[in-house]
Amino acid sequence: MSIYTHYLIAIIISIGLTACGGAPKTLKIGLGAPFEGLDRAIGYEALFATKLALQERNTNGGVGGYQVELVALNDFNEPDEARVQAKALLADPDIFGVVGHLSARTTWEAFPIYQAAGLAVSIPADSEGNSKETTAFSETYQKLSGLPPSPRAVLVYEATNILLDSIDQAILIDGKPTRLGVSAVMRVRLPKSGLKNHTLKEPQ
Numbered sequence: 220m221s222i223y224t225h226y227l228i229a230i231i232i233s234i235g236l237t238a239c240g241g242a243p244k245t246l247k248i249g250l251g252a253p254f255e256g257l258d259r260a261i262g263y264e265a266l267f268a269t270k271l272a273l274q275e276r277n278t279n280g281g282v283g284g285y286q287v288e289l290v291a292l293n294d295f296n297e298p299d300e301a302r303v304q305a306k307a308l309l310a311d312p313d314i315f316g317v318v319g320h321l322s323a324r325t326t327w328e329a330f331p332i333y334q335a336a337g338l339a340v341s342i343p344a345d346s347e348g349n350s351k352e353t354t355a356f357s358e359t360y361q362k363l364s365g366l367p368p369s370p371r372a373v374l375v376y377e378a379t380n381i382l383l384d385s386i387d388q389a390i391l392i393d394g395k396p397t398r399l400g401v402s403a404v405m406r407v408r409l410p411k412s413g414l415k416n417h418t419l420k421e422p423q
Contacts, residue, residue, distance in 0.1 A: 251319030253296035272379035283390030301325035341382040343374035
């Protein structure tokens with residue numbers, strides 16, 4: 220059985236540690252990426268980067284007292300499938316934001332669906348990539364995989380952390396996670412984050 224099949228068996232990935240005395244509160248984020256087809260390698264690279272970001276966050280208390288689970292759906296890097304998976308992520312009320320998608324054409328198709336429903340989207344895009352957190356991520360990634368992370372993996376990691384920080388702040392403001400609260404925080408955070416994913420240009 221291939222590594223890709225192993226990952227697909229568990230599409231919903233929980234990385235939280237169970238707290239003593241009962242199950243912790245949980246919330247979810249989504250990831251839209253290709254896990255089959257010609258572009259599956261970049262999808263699993265993004266999945267690994269996202270899982271590392273969640274593992275770091277969950278082992279340090281989560282976000283706003285919640286442990287974070289990941290729902291990763293396969294868009295085949297195809298626009299039509301990106302729309303389908305965007306609607307599937309929207310259908311889960313416990314998902315409070317999405318990382319992705321990984322190409323301009325899939326993002327262009329999925330983004331309006333998220334936007335219309337008020338679901339925050341953190342799109343991997345240009346970044347400085349030189350923060351202390353990113354340096355630590357690169358070292359961990361290479362230690363576990365034997366290879367340094369690609370620029371795309373770094374961007375996915377940073378986009379995941381921006382989403383997690385936004386959820387954390389929204390919980391602090393509202394007392395609980397809400398999609399509209401997270402979206403409102405993201406609109407403020409993105410111009411300051413170093414990521415230029417607050418604008419979306421139509422693919423040529």
